[in-house]
Amino acid sequence: MFRTSLRRTLCAAVAALVLPLAAGARATAGTAADVGAGAGTAAGGLRTADAGAGYWHTSGRRLLDSAGQPVRVAGINWFGFETDNRVVHGLWTRDYKSMVDQIRTLGYNTLRVPYSDDILKPGATPVGVDFSGGKNADLQGLTSLQVLDRIVGYAGQTGLKVILDRHRPDSAGQSALWYTQAVPESTWIANLKALAGRYAGNSAVVGIDLHNEPHDPACWGCGDTTRDWRLAAERAGNAVLSVNPQLLIFVEGVQSFNGSSNWWGGNLMGVAQYPVRLSVADRLVYSAHDYATSVAQQPWFSDPSFPANMPGIWDRYWGYIFKQNIAPVWVGEFGTTLQSTVDQRWLSALVSYLRSTSAYGSDSFHWTFWSWNPNSGDTGGILKDDWATVDTVKDGYLASIKAPGFPPGPGGGDPGDPGDPGGGTPACTAVYSVSSDWGGGFNAEVKVTNSGAKPLSSWKVTWTWPGAQKVTNMWNATYTQTGATVTATNAAHNGSVPAGGSASLGFGGAPGGGGVPSVSCTAT
Numbered sequence: 001m002f003r004t005s006l007r008r009t010l011c012a013a014v015a016a017l018v019l020p021l022a023a024g025a026r027a028t029a030g031t032a033a034d035v036g037a038g039a040g041t042a043a044g045g046l047r048t049a050d051a052g053a054g055y056w057h058t059s060g061r062r063l064l065d066s067a068g069q070p071v072r073v074a075g076i077n078w079f080g081f082e083t084d085n086r087v088v089h090g091l092w093t094r095d096y097k098s099m100v101d102q103i104r105t106l107g108y109n110t111l112r113v114p115y116s117d118d119i120l121k122p123g124a125t126p127v128g129v130d131f132s133g134g135k136n137a138d139l140q141g142l143t144s145l146q147v148l149d150r151i152v153g154y155a156g157q158t159g160l161k162v163i164l165d166r167h168r169p170d171s172a173g174q175s176a177l178w179y180t181q182a183v184p185e186s187t188w189i190a191n192l193k194a195l196a197g198r199y200a201g202n203s204a205v206v207g208i209d210l211h212n213e214p215h216d217p218a219c220w221g222c223g224d225t226t227r228d229w230r231l232a233a234e235r236a237g238n239a240v241l242s243v244n245p246q247l248l249i250f251v252e253g254v255q256s257f258n259g260s261s262n263w264w265g266g267n268l269m270g271v272a273q274y275p276v277r278l279s280v281a282d283r284l285v286y287s288a289h290d291y292a293t294s295v296a297q298q299p300w301f302s303d304p305s306f307p308a309n310m311p312g313i314w315d316r317y318w319g320y321i322f323k324q325n326i327a328p329v330w331v332g333e334f335g336t337t338l339q340s341t342v343d344q345r346w347l348s349a350l351v352s353y354l355r356s357t358s359a360y361g362s363d364s365f366h367w368t369f370w371s372w373n374p375n376s377g378d379t380g381g382i383l384k385d386d387w388a389t390v391d392t393v394k395d396g397y398l399a400s401i402k403a404p405g406f407p408p409g410p411g412g413g414d415p416g417d418p419g420d421p422g423g424g425t426p427a428c429t430a431v432y433s434v435s436s437d438w439g440g441g442f443n444a445e446v447k448v449t450n451s452g453a454k455p456l457s458s459w460k461v462t463w464t465w466p467g468a469q470k471v472t473n474m475w476n477a478t479y480t481q482t483g484a485t486v487t488a489t490n491a492a493h494n495g496s497v498p499a500g501g502s503a504s505l506g507f508g509g510a511p512g513g514g515g516v517p518s519v520s521c522t523a524t
Helices: 004-013 023-032 096-103 143-156 187-199 229-245 310-323 343-356 392-397
Strands: 058-059 062-064 074-077 110-116 159-168 204-208 246-250 286-292 328-333 365-371 428-437 442-450 459-464 472-475 475-481 485-490 502-510 519-523
Touching: 004 074, 023 062, 023 310, 074 159, 096 143, 110 143, 110 365, 143 159, 159 187, 159 365, 187 229, 229 246, 246 328, 286 310, 310 328, 343 392, 365 459, 392 442, 392 472, 392 502, 428 459, 428 519, 442 519, 472 475, 485 502
Parallel strands: 074 110, 074 365, 110 159, 159 204, 204 246, 246 286, 286 328, 328 365
Antiparallel strands: 058 062, 428 442, 442 502, 459 485, 459 519, 472 502, 475 485
16 A cells, blocks of 8 residues: 555544534535536536647636636546655556556546655656666656656647646655655745746646645644644645746645644634635635545444434535635545445445536536555545556546546547548447346446547447346436336546447446346447
8 A cells, every 4th residue: 555554544543533423514505505606517517629738727716728728637646756766657568658648548647746856856757667678768767757758748738737746755655744854845936836847838737735644633624834824735735836926726634623623634624714825816716625434434424314413524625615605625636445235335425426517517626546556455446456447436426426528628629529621421339248247237338439430429229138127327328228128328538439449338227137238339
């Protein structure tokens, strides 16, 4: 596990001090949920055709691109630069470009890339990169920073945005404060400025998360400059903006405020009284982290009203900032192994709270899921342990809050853009496969491949079971079932498929033993 288990232990211990959430507070926060929601937002949704261009800025609780179009961060954490490897993990088995391509194909639009200050030391080089068979060929001989340049460059070329996350002062582990004896505040700020300057003019990098998960003894608004994270964030944020005033400044919460404790970095209660003040307007985004029982137990998980109690918890600690139109809110980390029923209900409730893209467009909370990597010991990842297979169940939970559609960056090309020229009639094929069958039920996947020469803008697949099988849940597609016949239509994020490219849907069904029916595919 690459994120310290000590963090989890401390979180669980201190969380016992959380004050009960009064019914009155829940009612007030719930009322605020409707304040400021634009009347036409739900119907209008997110304009994916031209959203995401250039640098971004804030407008109340919204994020807008350089053309003033609304955008939604809907991304994934890909960690490793903060560890002894000094590079994103998984390159020991795969090419970095194939990873970026897969992330984009799944409908994620942003990468949060954790790093430690170690990668800015002279001569810092990556460890654990496979160059065999032509993999990662253009990374040979590069420093860690130069590898980061390549990943940022390719991500921007394919249309992804990048948020840099100062995760740790060094690779040894997470720190409560933004500085340590070995890495003083002056080094922290100097390195933030160096990165801001390094990517100045490259709008693939839209912002910097100043420090990951400040926690006790860090405070918010206490006035002690050695502990007050709000004041430190102002110093660092303004230093970054002095070098690159275009960047978004992401400021996480702390652990405790006025006797109430939450996850590390997840307590933004102090913002109401002590907002962060930056020298450049419309650049501030507040960030919270939230986790499930696979990370640590919290009092709210055992509340008899769980999970109905969760929106009130989130409102209290960070949701009010969005709902009162103070600033955008980004859930920079949330994740779970998804093994327990409690965790499944938690994730479903959180996804609902974050607001679906189809209903609210960009007038929603922003997010980056933890993590892409399967080797996060307390959460696992979107990828399974082979670093290639997608956990379609976990990914499926996130389908409604994804927000794809960002255009390719400068100099890039998007072969999957439905506006690209192409001849011929759209065509597709589909393959049905069963991943598990335990008799009482089963999980299966249908992979759709564009078999024509023209990009697809949408597709649907149909099959008929020989028995009494029923779909119990489906992800990455919507469906109807009449008798034994199922028709599934692409989701918003995976309808566009380039020539030769593929998309997939997954589902659970019952009972098992349905075999593998033939599938027809229709494309437009």
